[in-house]
Amino acid sequence: MSPLRVTKSRDEFEGEIYESTVVVEGRDLAAPRDGAAGDEVGRPRPRVDGRARVTGAAVYTHDLHLAGMLHAAILRSPYARARVKRVDASKAEALPGVRGVLHRFNAPEVEFRQEKALFRDEVRFLGDEVAAVVADSEGLARYALTLIAVEYEVLPHVVDLEEAASPRAPKIDPDGNVHDAGSYTRGDTRRALREAEATIDVTYRTSTQMHNALETHGAVASWDGERLTVWESTQSVFGVRNMLKDALGLAPAQVRVLCEHMGGGFGAKLGTYKYAVIASLFSMRLGRPVRCVLTRREENLAAGNRSATLQRLRLASSGDRITAIEHETWSNSGQGRWAANPTGPTNTLYDVANVSSVAHRVTTNAGALSAFRAPGYVEGTFALESAIDELALRIGVDPLALRRRHARSRTDPRTGNRYSLKRLLDCYTIGAKEIGWSERRAGGTRGSAPHRRRGLGMASQIWGGGGGPPAYATVHFETDGTAVLRVGVQDIGTGTRTAVAQVCADEIGLRLDQVRVRLGDTEAPYGPGSGGSVTLASIGPAVRLAAHDARAKVLRAAAGILEVRAQELRLERGMVVSEGARTPLGDVMKKLDNSTLIGTGLRHPNPDGLALKTFGAHFARVEVDLRTGEIFVEKIVAVHDVGRIVNPLAAASQVQGGIVQALGFALTEERIVDRGLGRVMNANLEWYEIPTAMDVPEIVVRFVGAPDRRANNLGAKGLGEPPIIPAAAAVANAVANATGARVRHAPMTRARVLAALSMAGIA
């Protein structure tokens, strides 16, 4: 075994490159060859926890009711901006069953999200935390909130992106509302624009999308006098632990975070929010478990969103080459301190010599953004890929042919590094065939009913998803010969639990039902958050190494018991196989008394000097009713190049889910805020319309499937984000093809489609 060493690792997370110091031990395994399927990996497997989830046996944070548990509820600001001058909680405190009230005048100092106070003296969005009550029941806690009298001094606010960016807007931040959020250049776009044969200059808008995971944010905190245990609906148990230990001034070892099952996160649950700090503070004060879960309304006011954007794109071309792209963006970050930069795809997707992009973050009196499934890339791809089609139309080139010409490069233009694997052209070929691209006609074709036109559109996707260290796994055997796999990740709903079990079973030589996965617990060695499509590509290789180690040990032990040489033994689906004999592993293990065999594995760093990316393309076929503006998405073909597919069934479901969520973004999902009141008018599921089963088109999922053997020992990359990225642009392009009208604002509601049709002289 090679010695332990300390090294640097450079990994991508949600479009940004991060460098970290990692410890490496031992040697990595080579990735399996193309077409080398195991008994489990590469085969469609239903989720190992599927039965528990659909029968209701799975316990989610919301379901947890501990003995003696109290309930906390939060009073939220009814104003978009105000100074909290006085809080009188005496009536609430006097109510029998109320156990405590916290507000800005009595709460301890807490470091949270770069602020020093849990409750702001100036509340800065409608829904900002003002006070919290803990009581014997949730109903009582919520009733007690109505008894708290708060005196506010209302201040001028601004909630709308474009209003906030205008010089006349009230300054929310002392240094103005518009901040730099990154820029990038290569070549000379000004010159290329000047010298171009054709240019376009277009503005796009995307509205605020809200996550609306099935399970709202929530936590149950329990302090035992020395240590805090927190059950939280989270996509990063370690992320929650970090934030809580800092907020509460505890040592890492004093905080344990658990998440066995969770009802979705989509990026909004990578860290935690004030409700978990509130539950913890109350628990530490009262010595009883405290539950604090958000209502749907609170979820949609104060637990993250995808920023609205305004984006201006200028494209230049000469002959059949795109010569320049200029992209300037403004994102409504609300009270967030960062922006999900929409220019990532512009900077990296196509071989264009001259690129310049500038991103701005705009502060408003609205809830902070949070990561939302491909943050920035969804918004940016909608604009970029719409613009590519607009340019193609202008210069009379087939939009797919135009993309093909700019998708050949083998190196990442931003770093100059070679791609470990890039099969974007294959995605185009597979998708074009599947949708029938050759039948696409400029101007669309006749639809299936009077006044309906049919069109085809497509768009491409680039995203990271290579994962990286640190990530660890251990495997040990029970005396019955089954294995327990421990990993420090959680299953956000993507099927991580099943995928790691498949990897483990195959590597050892067990049946899938002989591997039990323990995850969602900070008592395990570290695992990454389930975000940025990094989970499987980070933890999977560590699992494989741990399983490999465990297998070697168990074979050696079996050799001792069976009195044969280890080299003569194999493990096949739970059986120890030697020449002429098959012995169940359990029979061997029984003879070992309580000796326990433990395999360990870690994630090795990514290869130096290579760019790990995922690519893909979506093709859409739509019909549009020219008189009513109704869009009928008939079919989406999704082709992704994400390396080896560990579980084709789960992978297909990932893609379907991504597309459905993208269709919400494309067609109906939009936070509506009254500017005067600063109020979200649809913080509910009535007028915030997520797609229903009836809105889901035929979806065809294809994978290039070739393992990325340079990426890691599984040859697998991530798939969480890729499928949400290109669908909206593909639909917008299909709508434009069908109708001749371009809708430049997502979601493409009736009002916007009808307006675009009427602008184009059609409706």
Place this chain on the structure above:
Amino acid sequence: MSLFSYTKPRALSEALRLLRGGATALAGGTDLVTLVRHGVARPERLVDLTGIEGLRGWSREKGKGIRIGALTPLADLETSAQLAKLLPIVRESLRDAATPQIRNVGTVGGNLLQRNRCWYFRDEGVPCWLKGGTRCFAVDGESRYHAVVGAHECWMVSPSDLAPALIACDAEIEVASSLGRRRMKLADLFVAPQGKRRREHALREGELVAAVRVPEGALERRGTYLKAMERKAWSFAIVSVAASARIREGRARDVRVVLGGVAPVPWRVAAAEKQLEGTALDDNACLAAADTLLDGATPLRDNGYKVTLARELVRRALRSLAG
């Protein structure tokens, strides 16, 4: 959420006595309960009508048309093959109303008397005109789903899918109170809030709707219902149209056109219907009638598209009666 008392009487007379004393009627609760939960309605006493015999189910009496009990679940109407033969427009209007689950619980009376869905109205924190405040926030606020025509102080729209369909069938309602019974046209149940009248319905204190009646004559007319939604299911109408007519030798008689989602009441204009009498319901006649229906429309900032949409749906609905 406020505290309230709850009674579930078995006799209609008992319910009427309680209503007279100021109690609020509760049917399926799919609307009222959410209003209470969100602090918009604050009833002190609830009378659950679902235990009363005789208010549920529908029947046909020869020559006298159809009578539908007010407590009939929407799903019963929607799934009845017999009713679909007699009055297909009812099934059409319910097919896209709410969800199957809500239709199982929600009742005919409750659907007609449901409160409007204006997001300012439904938000406890907004003291708008209809709730006794001084102004309508939709007028210069977020108005994409609000009224384009027929509004006075309040720009909400009548949300029911069933109401336009039944009005297009000349439906009447039986209203009961402890003082007796009266009949009125269903169309007259709906009133645009105006002046001192800050409500959507014309029921008096202590009254309930016992039944809906569709006269025999309406059964001879063809009818259809079209609904435009933002997504393909589980949405209130952006615009809807109920139309019915008798077609004799290719000519339309007794035409009714009622719009949902565009005005504070199910929107009907006598002149538009008259204009269509005797026509072949050709495109020009249909569009001219649509223009009459929408004459005087004054869209707000965000809802001008509803006029385009309504025109086209009116044309399509009427054309389909002809064909």
